[in-house]
Amino acid sequence: NAGVTQTPKFQVLKTGQSMTLQCAQDMNHNSMYWYRQDPGMGLRLIYYSASEGTTDKGEVPNGYNVSRLNKREFSLRLESAAPSQTSVYFCASSPARTGGTEAFFGQGTRLTVV
């Protein structure tokens, strides 16, 4: 059982380049999330999707866009990468629409913007 799968695992971008981080879950979960993790800052929510067809901003959405392609897939796009977006990005999913249940995380994408 794969759980939450993120691609790529590592990426180096030049300032101004764009890229899309892919996430897929095979647990039939309704809700999906994108977090970033920075030293000393903990995990911070970028965007989330409560259910297929809906997306909402989290704590740090600036510079990012998301697409909930279907129930399984939730992608995160950086249109014009900046060094401040150097981070580890985690995708997560959870079963319920209304919260109160645990989220399961992928293995992360380590992004460096130079």
Next chain:
Amino acid sequence: EDQVTQSPEALRLQEGESSSLNCSYTVSGLRGLFWYRQDPGKGPEFLFTLYSAGEEKEKERLKATLTKKESFLHITAPKPEDSATYLCASRGGTSYGKLTFGQGTILTVHP
């Protein structure tokens, strides 16, 4: 705004030396208090969910407890393989779909 604070930032224990990690939270209408374990280079791994004050959950050497303001992760007779970062997170009634994480406690258990 929901807030979660974990202490200590780092904890070093000898194998077999029991201790506790603290998670203080300020949440409007708690919908769940979550504990995760994170190994270097990996994503957070779910451990426990607690929903109401007085609730306790156990898994091997770990026991999580919850009060109205704090949660504790008790580690009994730890082993070196328990070394990891332990993350606490809350989900509140007014923060739909969002987990608010603490900074984490880095636990190192020496043999």
